[in-house]
Amino acid sequence: MQNQIQDILKQAIEKINKCNTEAELLETEKSFLGKKGSLNEILKGVKDLPKEDRAEIGKLANQVKQDINTHIQNQKQNIQDKALDAILEQWHDVTLPGIKPQKGAVHPLSLIQEKVEEIFQKMGFMILDGPEVESDYFNFDALNFKKDHPARDMHDTYFVGEPQNKDGDKLLLRTHTSPVQVRGMLQHKVPIKAIIPGRCFRYEDQDATHEHTLFQIEGLYIDKNISIANLKGIFQEFLTKLFEKKIEIQMRPGYFPFTEPSVEFDFSCPFCKDGCRVCKYTKFIELAGAGMVHPNVLKSAKVDPNEYQGFAFGFGLDRLAMLYHNIQNIKHFRENDIRFLKQF
Numbered sequence: 001m002q003n004q005i006q007d008i009l010k011q012a013i014e015k016i017n018k019c020n021t022e023a024e025l026l027e028t029e030k031s032f033l034g035k036k037g038s039l040n041e042i043l044k045g046v047k048d049l050p051k052e053d054r055a056e057i058g059k060l061a062n063q064v065k066q067d068i069n070t071h072i073q074n075q076k077q078n079i080q081d082k083a084l085d086a087i088l089e090q091w092h093d094v095t096l097p098g099i100k101p102q103k104g105a106v107h108p109l110s111l112i113q114e115k116v117e118e119i120f121q122k123m124g125f126m127i128l129d130g131p132e133v134e135s136d137y138f139n140f141d142a143l144n145f146k147k148d149h150p151a152r153d154m155h156d157t158y159f160v161g162e163p164q165n166k167d168g169d170k171l172l173l174r175t176h177t178s179p180v181q182v183r184g185m186l187q188h189k190v191p192i193k194a195i196i197p198g199r200c201f202r203y204e205d206q207d208a209t210h211e212h213t214l215f216q217i218e219g220l221y222i223d224k225n226i227s228i229a230n231l232k233g234i235f236q237e238f239l240t241k242l243f244e245k246k247i248e249i250q251m252r253p254g255y256f257p258f259t260e261p262s263v264e265f266d267f268s269c270p271f272c273k274d275g276c277r278v279c280k281y282t283k284f285i286e287l288a289g290a291g292m293v294h295p296n297v298l299k300s301a302k303v304d305p306n307e308y309q310g311f312a313f314g315f316g317l318d319r320l321a322m323l324y325h326n327i328q329n330i331k332h333f334r335e336n337d338i339r340f341l342k343q344f
């Protein structure tokens with residue numbers, strides 16, 4: 001029986017050393033030391049031994065039990081150490097450089113809008129706002145567009161089917177920021193000196209300088225002694241401040257139902273000398289419409305045209321940003337291509 005007990009110790013040590021997990025170790029412990037384990041099975045025969053041998057076998061069995069337990073504890077420690085080493089191996093090397101988070105940035109159109117607003121605010125203009133879904137009345141009628149006047153066709157309009165507003169007037173996506181001229185005068189009264197930045201919408205073909213969704217900045221200055229010379233001076237001063245140098249602009253006659261006389265401001269094309277696709281081979285890019293506010297518009301705003309007069313202008317912010325940043329196609333502003341946006 002002594003040999004059998006020694007054999008059990010040998011077998012147990014071999015098996016314990018092969019255990020790779022704590023669960024395997026527990027199974028092994030049960031198979032040798034458990035109630036039905038091999039050591040207990042052998043010890044069942046102790047009662048048949050002569051009395052003088054029983055004490056010695058009991059002592060040996062206890063010793064073997066202790067040895068097996070010691071081996072189990074040692075192997076358990078080994079398994080735990082290895083598991084910890086495996087975890088530690090996966091840890092990052094803190095001396096390696098980290099991954100830079102992507103930085104957000106202000107959109108180039110917002111950047112230039114902020115600059116424009118700052119310049120005009122310093123010249124004493126306040127900033128007004130108006131609705132993008134506008135009534136037919138403010139977008140056209142109040143601005144002296146007669147019903148069925150062909151000038152309405154110049155604005156390819158997106159009409160909003162339903163609902164009409166409470167006056168039964170048709171609703172549309174505003175085609176320009178000019179409706180806020182009348183809204184502004186009605187709300188703030190005259191004299192008034194304001195700019196109105198905002199999004200406008202036109203159902204028209206896209207090309208290098210035309211978008212269906214465009215930003216405009218409207219300017220309005222109404223007082224008692226305002227002339228077209230003030231318009232030219234202020235617009236020129238604004239461009240000089242923005243570009244930090246004197247900018248050549250062309251002022252030519254134009255037509256808008258809401259100004260009289262009307263002019264247009266063109267910017268000499270920065271992309272070519274003799275004409276290119278961007279300027280449509282004209283060497284100029286149209287930047288703004290402007291003029292002296294028509295007496296009928298003043299009347300729509302309940303202002304007496306015999307007492308007050310002034311100018312208005314409206315320029316494309318997208319076009320201005322193209323010229324400012326040397327961007328040859330307006331579509332880049334809406335594409336949200338991160339490679340483009342990262343340049344600013």
Ligand code: FA5
Nearest residue numbers: 176178210211214286287288289290312313314316319
């Ligand atoms: C107007 O929208 C007038 N409301 C401007 C105005 C205001 C005139 C006050 C008189 C007094 P026009 O359609 O020309 O006019 O547009 C003005 C400017 O907006 C253009 O010179 C151009 O810079 C820009 N613009 C017009 N249509 C587009 C478009 N589809 N895409 C990008 N920019 C455009």
